[in-house]
Amino acid sequence: MLKIKLALISVIMGFFVMTTAFTNANIQDNSQLLDRKTSKLIRAKNDRYFQTSEQPRIVVRTQKGIEHLTPKHLNKSHRTVFIVVGSQKKKRNVQIYSSKDLHSAFSADVRGNILRSQSEKLRSNNQKEFNVGLRFVFKACATTIDQEYQYALDQYDLTNDERAQITHPHRMALPIALALVLVISGLALFLKKHSHVENK
Template identity: 55%
Template sequence: MSKKTLSWIAGLIAVFCILTGFSQPDIEDQAHILNKETRNLIMAKNARYWQTGEQPQIVVKTVNRLDKLTPKALNKSDKTVFIVVGVKGKKRNVQIYSTKDLHGAFTAEVRMNIIRAEADKLRSSNNATFNQGLRFVFRAVATKIDQEYQYTLDKYDLSDKEQSKISHPHKVALPIALALALVVMGLVYLFRRVRSDPNNQ
């Protein structure tokens, strides 16, 4: 193969990478905590996004620190959401960042509710459990993007039941609060009965 042909192929590859957004990788796992199932989900969903006109992207990064998680590429990117995981020892800190064009879909409340919905799993020191929680966060972000661009929801998106955990986080805690209220009312009732019983005097 001639040098001219090689140069031509290299030029085509470079143009392809720029046009398709491959210049920003989907996965940067510095902390080495992402398992195969999580990686496959990230790559599969982003592969679908490359086929759209808007070509949004979800980047998942892990770093070996718990603070200063804002991605350097945030202000230089478009139509991108970054899920950043800070890792130090057994501690994990998961944050969601979106580019300016997606701020409307990813308000502070939305980002907080997504993370809060799987908080227990995201705090787990068990890697499989943590990855399960991280996949939920990724799928939640993907669902928001699909809704924002009016894409048809697919198998990678959250179900209606899962979406309700984010839309109405207080509903998850409501049954527990009601149960506690019933227990307290029962104890108060028993306490009053005991005090009013003449046999106990």
């Protein structure tokens, strides 16, 4: 009876160590940039992924230095997305990498649109604002993974309005561009009339 109890305790402890190691491996905050809310989001979503058959992962890593951000084991990884933050003095460089099996879901356009939608916040030296942007990027990656594997979207994914910020990253630039066209057209018309009067 004692042997059975000891064996059971060993199995439970082993399972706890394994799941804890899995969760902690998804956060590597070497530059101490992540706040509690961001860390909680990363753990919670990855814990959900751990319960699926595919077991995808989103690893968030911060490092000192804004170059050489590519993860060392990227080519050997499976069903993994890396969000890597490089920091040097007041400069920040945030990049998204994916394992080969997720390349189609995380094309250069998708990654670029996600990062551009939060570029202002990601460059901010205000830790709170930076973390808001980083959480958005994380949720965007999670939403992309969930759509790829046809998982039900949950509270850790982007809302419809937030998804629109990524699918239409230049939506705010369009009215400005139209206004510019109108101004240039008006100016051209004015100059044309003015030169016509002078020629008379």
